[in-house]
Amino acid sequence: MSSDSTVVSKDLEQEVKEVGSAIEHIPEEIAQGAAHGDDPMADVVEWVGSHLADSYSWHLPGGLNIPLDSLPMGFSLHALMLVIASLIISFLFVVVYRKNDRVPTGITNLLETLVVFVRDEIAIPNVNHVEDGKKLTPLLCTFFFLILTLNLMGLIPLFVTATANPGVTLGLATITFAVIVFGGIIKSGPVGFIKAFIPHGVPLPILFILTPLEMLGVVIKTAALTIRLFANLLAGHIVVYVFVGLIVVFGVFGTPAFFLALGINLLEVLVAFIQAYVFTLLSAMFIGQVWHPDH
C-alpha cells in the first residue's frame, strides 16, 4: 500500500505541474499534503475542510499571512469577513449613494432598486402591514445586503465564505428571533403576543397541544433559517472544492472537472442572490406571522 501511494504521489506531482498553471496555488498545497500523506483522497478532504473552516489567520496570495489570534474575544477570519462586508456596504450606502438626487443614476439607481425591492416585494407584503413593513425595511435591507455581500465575497478567491459558518447564520437568525419575540411583545403586549399563537376555530382541549407547538414553531423557524443559509452556501463550496480535488485524485483524466467546478461556481452566484433573498423573505414572513396574525 505504501509503495503504491509513493508512486501515486510522484505521478501526482507530475500531473499537478501540468494543470498547475490553470488552478493557481491550490495544487502546491495538495502536492505538499500528498507528499507526506498516504491517501490523496484524505488529503483532498482535509484541504477542502481547511478552506471552509473558520481560522485565526488570513492566507493571502504570495505566502502572505495575516494572523488574527492576538485579537480579543476569539476574533476570527469569518468575523473579519463580516467586518469587511460591513465596511463595503457602509461605503456603498453612506458615501456612494447620493441621497439628495431627485433622479437617481448609476450605482444609486442599482442600490435604490434593491432597497425598493426589499421594501415593496419583501417587507410590506410579507409583514402584512404597510407601516410596520416600512419600519422593518432598514432591518431587512441590512439582512439582505449583508448576506448578499458575504455570499458574493465567498466567490472571490481572496475572501472566505462567512455565511457557510453556522455560527454566523445562527447569529443572524437569532436577530430575527429577537425581533419576532420582543417586537411582538412590545407591539401587542404579552397577552396579545400569546394570542398570536392560538389558532382559530380549534376546540379548547386541542389548543393546549397546538399553542405550545406554535410557540415552538418560532424556535424551529429560527433553526431552519440558520441551517438553510449555511448549508446551502457550504454545500455549494464543498462541491466546487471537491471538483477541483478530482483533478488531483484522477490526474489528467480529472481535468474536465475543472469545467464542472466552473459551472457550479456560476451556479453559486445565483445561489448567493437566492439565499440572501430567501433569508430576508422568510424573516419578513415569520415576523409578520407573529406581529400581524391573520385572525
Place this chain on the structure above:
Amino acid sequence: MASTNFVFAAGDSPSGGKMVIWTWIIFAALFFVLWKFAFGPIMQGLESREQTIRQSLDQAEQAREQLEQIEKTQEELIAKAQHDAKEIIEEARKAADEVSRSVKQKANEEAQVLIYNAEREIQEKQGIARLQLRQESADLAVAVAGKILSEKLDDEHTQKLTEKLINEI
C-alpha cells in the same frame, strides 16, 4: 478525523459560539450605521419622491382636464362667434334691402311729383299759348277785316267789336 467535523470548528479552530456573538456585534454596528446614515434618509427620500411623483401625476391630470375645459370653451366661443357673424350679416343684408327699397320708393314718388308738375306746367303754358294765339289771330283778323272794309271803322269801335267777337268765340 478532523475532516468530518471541520464545520463546527474542531481543534484549535475558532468556536461557532463566539462567532454568534461577533455576528451580533457587527450586525448591530452595521445596522446602526446604515439606519442612521443610509436607510433613514433613503426611506424618507423615497417617500417624498413617491409623493412628488403622485402629486405631479395628479397635477398633470388636472392640467389635462383644464386644457380640455379650455378647448371646449374655445370651441363654444368660436361656434358662438360664427353664429353671431352670420346673424350680423343677415341683419345687414336685411337693412340694406330695406334701405334700397325705401330709396327706390322715394325716387318713384319724386319722379311722379316731377312728372305731375311738368304736366301741369305744360297745360298752363298750353293755355297761355292758346290765349295768345287767339288774341293774335283776332288782331290779325281785325287787321285783315279793316283792310278789307277800307278804313270805315274807327279804332275805338273796332276794339270793342273785336273784344265782343273774341268773347263770343
